[in-house]
Amino acid sequence: MDIRKFVDNIKPTFEKGGKLGFLHSTFDAFESFAFVPNTVTKRGSHVRDCVDLKRIMIVVVVALLPAFCFGVYNIGYQHSLAVGADMGFWQMVWYGFLKILPLYLVSYIVGLGIEFISAQINGHEVNEGYLVSGMIIPLIMPVDVPLWTLALAVAFAVLIGKEVFGGTGMNIWNPALIARAFLFFSYPSKMSGDEVWVSVGKNDVLVDGFTGATPLAQATGGDLSYSFMDMFIGLIPGSVGETSTIAILLGAIILIWTGVASWKIMVSGVIGALAVGFLGNAFAPEGSYLALPAWNHLVMGGFAFGIVFMATDPVTSAQTETGKWIYGFLVGALAIVVRLFNPGYPEGMMLAILLMNTFAPLIDYYVVNANINRRLKRATK
């Protein structure tokens, strides 16, 4: 326990009145990261379950790892395809790792930096929510996103998306999606088109005929060259973590088994997407985008990643169990509606989740009101 002794020795420096008292929250964050605090219960239940938010957040991070690992490999793989280079497995992984490392450095340094400062100003403890947001943000970005725009987006997401509401637990919209939406509307040229999804150096020469178009872009254009299986496995262009449905499903299993994310939202989201997809199929003119078999939407673009990791955010999704069915269904349905009927936005998942984040309290309001009415009816019976 020598580390503990060292921490105890330097602790007074960081307490109120100490030389570095202005770093109190920061010190506390690092201390409680390394050691479960020695605080004991004062009121109410004398014993407490050993689960805390840190554990829950780390489980989400673990669930994101398959998508992360696959994404790292896929960056290298897509690069080798684009430039026609003959790269081995580890070469691709290394290439991908070097590409994604700066994204993570920017995401965590900027995001956690703001969290630490605002915790210090408000005298709070630092909340661990950003561990997850910071992990997700690089995964939903194009790999070549300029770092300065990423830094801006992260700052915007943490400040306007979360801190102005009072921090994790109080926010209305999913912070990671706020970051993406910020970039999407502020720097559209960096966030869409065919060029941004595959990492290509300035001096690299592209292979003839390589476009880097994502399946969604192809499908909107009417000539989808990827099969269902290609998109399910995920060796395709796209945002870093969204391409492999298999890797995302592994994460979904972890989230559902541990009970951290709601399976109801995931299931009803898939039902909603299929419902709109099949409806489109039923009325589709031959050969049009609408005629694309509905199940393809589940593996294209960011649908799987969004419904598993972002629509299920316990803070911004519906809070009631009945509400979760409705909320999930509408997320899935709206995402496909945007894809099919809005030519301006090939991907609808981000907008669908943000829109339903906004309406989740309304859904809950009606579900809770039903409970209130049950109680009133019981009284007058």
Added chain:
Amino acid sequence: MADYIKLKKGLNVPMVGAPQPVVKKSVISEVIALKPTDFKNLTPRLLVREGDAVKAGTPVFADKFSPEIIFASPVSGVVSEVVRGEKRKLLEIRIKTDKQIEYIKYDLPKVEDLSAEKIIEALKKSGLWVCLKQRPYGIIPNPNVEPKAIFVSGFSSVPAAPDYDYALKDEFDNIQLAINALNKLTKGGVHMGLSRISANSTPLHKLKNVYFHVFDGPHPADNVGVQIHHISPVNKGEVVWTVDLPLLAAIGKFFSKGIYDMSRTVAITGPRANDPCYVKAVAGMSMKDIAEFVSSEADPKQSYQAGCGVRYISGNVLTGTNVGAEGYLGFFDYQVTLITEGNYYEGLGWAKIFRPKKFSSSRTYFSWLTPKKEYNMDSNYNGGERAFVMNKAYNDVLPMDIYPVYLLKAILAEDIDKMEALGIYEVVEEDFALCEYICPSKIDIQSIIAKGIDIMLKEMA
């Protein structure tokens, strides 16, 4: 016959230290204490002075606003000390006990011949009235309002629970007598909740003049609030009464023997009880009297607990009161729980893949692999306080048609209409104890409910 109610939600908290069915000691306390703080929303008026001699049954203090409601001494002896806190708040009245308890004798006709008014009169005069609690709010009932019905829970499912069938095995006739008396006070009758596990083996199922309801499910199936919710929920404007099973026995003894007898069988439980068992004692007994049952060292297998002290809890580990080594047993408590104070740092606790010595109902740890294992729990928070995040977790341990987080937020916002609409009349603190136990945000939820009840009481006053 009994109706059967299946509860799916809830959680049995697997703590070591359930009592063995053996009475190890008859405690004769040198000093006992009465604590007005055991009674919610009570403003006490002291009726005795230091040095006064009392008998078992002598009024010691009364309700300032309803002076006919009195609180009696459970022993005979001399008032040795009146302990007051901030703003002279009355905390404890300590009584030095005689060697032989001397009772005030009441002359009562048979219960069958007593009218409802006479029974209420007798209960008030003897000090037994305060054994009853009123829902909403869990306060001392107003004798002038007839309740819809009276509810008793016939078992306990708390962590390291005492076995009422054992602790009250000689009290069957007294319980029957008390039920006969209480039956006269309400048209709705007396309802008793039994556990499915013991419904046919418990002697209680032979009781007469009582409606049985069998509950099948994990804790808090024994909470009388949960049982009422499923039998006949409390609506706005309605009043029901509840009474604890051991106090039913005390009421019965009063009607059979004419004395105020607060002796009870108390379970000594928890990880720091070196030999979990029962003792015969009296309400208000001192924790010093059970010192020999406390292990001075933490279990060496729990190395991180080394050197940590003992917490003495009057009551169970979820809802009891931390009274300290020199404290006294509460009026409504039939169990003492001894746990380790968890004031230690645990290096990288939350980040360990396996944490086999700690229990979590959440599958983010691996306690689900060992469903039969019992754990040495301590008072560490296991984390820092945060805002509400995991809203579903609370639903899963509250077997009521209530949205816990919405009710809690209504209380925090002091929105009385919302609190009323969302079910504040149906709950007391103990119903939310499990929500507090599992809370990953480490919020003191029972205090929020207590605050809500205080707000309602002030509003209705």
